[in-house]
Amino acid sequence: MKVLVTGSAGFIGFHLSKLLLEKGITVIGIDGMTDYYDIKLKEDRNKILESYDHFTFHRNMLSDTEKIIEIVKKNNVDTIVHLAAQAGVRYSIENPKSYIDSNIYGSFSILEVARICSIEHLLCASTSSVYGSNVDMPFIENQRTDSQLTIYSATKKSMESMCHAYSDLWKIPITVFRFFTVYGPWGRPDMALFKFVRSALNNESIDVYNNGNMFRDFTYVKDLVEAIRLLSSVPPSEEMESDGYFLSPYRIINIGNSTKVKLNDFIQAIEKKLDLKIKKNFMEMQKGDVHATWADCSELENLIGFKPSIKVEEGISEFIDWYKEYYSN
Template identity: 55%
Template sequence: MTQQKVLVTGTAGFIGFHLARLLLAEGFQVRGYDGMTDYYDVALKQHRHSILLENPNFSATEGMLEDQAKFDAFADEFQPDVIVHLAAQAGVRYSLENPRAYLDSNVIGTFNVMEAARRLKVKHLLMASTSSVYGSNDEMPFVETEKADAQLTIYAATKKANESMGHSYAHLWNLPTTMFRFFTVYGPWGRPDLALYKFVDAILENRPIDIYNHGDMYRDFTYVDDLVRAIRLLIDTVPERPANRNDVPEWDSLSAAAPFRIVNIGNSDKVRLLDFVEAIEVSLGKKAKRNYMEMQKGDVPATWANADLLHKLTGYRPQTDFRDGIERFVTWYRDYTKK
């Protein structure tokens, strides 16, 4: 059997690293593409890549997605069967400071990935979206079939644009495309700008932690190993254009006009932020100095995924308890930072 070739963008990033490691463990040939931007510590990204490079079935190219000529040459040389596009300018709060970075990376960069997928006629294009696209929706848990037209940040807007762009390419070029919406991913090798990393770092250094909306916030925390397992299973779940719209069951987000589907990947468990903080304190054996603050602009009080579609498609549900996930993160963090 021919070794399946998967191109993954963002392999030096948090989720891309974990996905590439899983795919390599299962015998895939993986080629990574990453911009190595300095949005956070590049040394952490380099460390992730160095681990992946220990596997002979992995190689990587550094480059920006906006550089279409470079990305095209990279993709053409590899000739992937599947593309998983995870690279993006991440972070809801940073999008208030530098919105242009999100347009460059998330819109222009994603367009370049889609163009390569179209030209190379890949079997399946999978692209990351976010729970943030649900915006001001307040009916929870969030379901893929509900409208999501009221994004609250430029980050969320660029991700919703990706979903619309993906649908149009799936329709025009019969390009099987799956978009997945992530819900507050956490775990070892996580980004330093994510709440768990920031909280652990601050508590150990006796600095106060900022708790927005006075702690009255809820998140659907998804452990990274669960997330990438779901992506791995979705790679094999290739959407097909329905013969007619009546062929699409009500529970499925499959488009009636294209081989295109949107899938939530979340734990389906709404966790109160203060309970999350208390679990960190228990894991560290140390109390946090809490700085209660107002809700930050563009933020939402709660996210909560309905993951029934993922389960129906793959038979899988993320289910790591947040307390266990925090323990694993803290173990990794102490080892990595020597704190």
Template identity: 50%
Template structure:
């Protein structure tokens, strides 16, 4: 199989490409290497991929309509895994247009490419942030998600709606994956766990929002990749019966650990892995943040026979080991 992976220099894209290349697939990866976080880390991930047989990389921005059009004209893909996006909840308050360019216009370019070139399955990244102000837990894909509390979340919900429209209109099989706080080696420096480890390792205080009264469904990267790979091989059918209204070949899944952890308990796991105490700077809730995330993964288990399950202690230990190796700590 030949797979297009967008955002291949990103955290999830990098790990997915490694996994699929190891399984003998051809990977065509694109990325614009934007500077939202350390570009050198993205380049280091690419440096791991580029020597591998079957890997091709192209520097390309999602919002480059002509470039994306030419990509689909010049290459043939069995499946597209769309992971590229302008990430980050808080950053969307400072730079909203980046989210429109990448997450809306860019996603439309991908949809058009898939539509016109008979791609068998489009798998795309959504986010647990779409649940917004929801208070019912665990979060299920059947829940109403009409109340996003950040522009980032709104763009991810828009992606789900856009994908459904294309599935309905053009019979394009699409699957959206709502990721829940993904962590692990080669992770994103803008994420809390990375910032916490970095700060504690360097004897600096950590910012703890909502005075630590938060919960997150932390999901280890290998579990996320296993979920993505299984879903890739199961395109939704036009006659599936999971809703009363839509008969489009379209499906949504949560990819989460199904086990939320209190933020203070999470910090304790990091302290134990590093063998150091954190200095905590307790702060109020930030705009766009949610109190809790908690994934219902019954559909994932039912359809592809998998649910994430890596214990937090094990996952953080692996991340800390990578951090020590990469940064020489």
């Protein structure tokens, strides 16, 4: 297997690439190194990946279709894991255009690469936020998803639809995964755990939305990338229904921890590990936020016999150990 990972210098792309490299798989990483957050963090992740001799990196934007086709052909890539995106729910309220560029146009570019290069399996990252204002929990893949609350989730839903169309038209096996709040070492500075720990260690207060009365299905990154690795070797196939109609080789899979954790309990776990009390500004619910997310992962478990299970106390502890070490240098 030869895998191209888009967004390889990003939080999840880094962990996935590292896991695949450790398993002896050749990885070609591409990343545009966008400045949405500290580029040094991306460069430091990339340095670790570049220490493996079966890793090669190309600094490219997703829109550079011709260049990516050349890379894929030259390296005989058979599998693409498409993680590069403009991430972040809240930033999409301030800067919606960058979501259209990376998540719609950029994903279209990767679909074209997959079609032109006859990729055997394309795996694309979507998000739990496509479930939008749904209140039926836990979220299950065949639930209706037509009530997105932000441009971020709307662009991810558009990507899902384009993936289905390409899978049907060109018979490209495509897996779309919906991630649920991923956290862990080398995490994103715009996400809650990073912000809370940074503020706590600087003796600053944190903003706690909806008075902490929100729930998230927190997924530890080590569990998440193991699920992606296992999914990469089970591409969906075209199936004939009893009425003779063919279903496209396409599937959507939730990857979450199948547990919902209250934000206040998450903060308490951070306080316990740091052995301090964090100063809090209790705030109202933010525009575009959802009250809860919670994944049904039975389909994932049926497919690969594995589902995430690492508890937040353990994941938070590993994140804080990494954070202290990384920022002590």
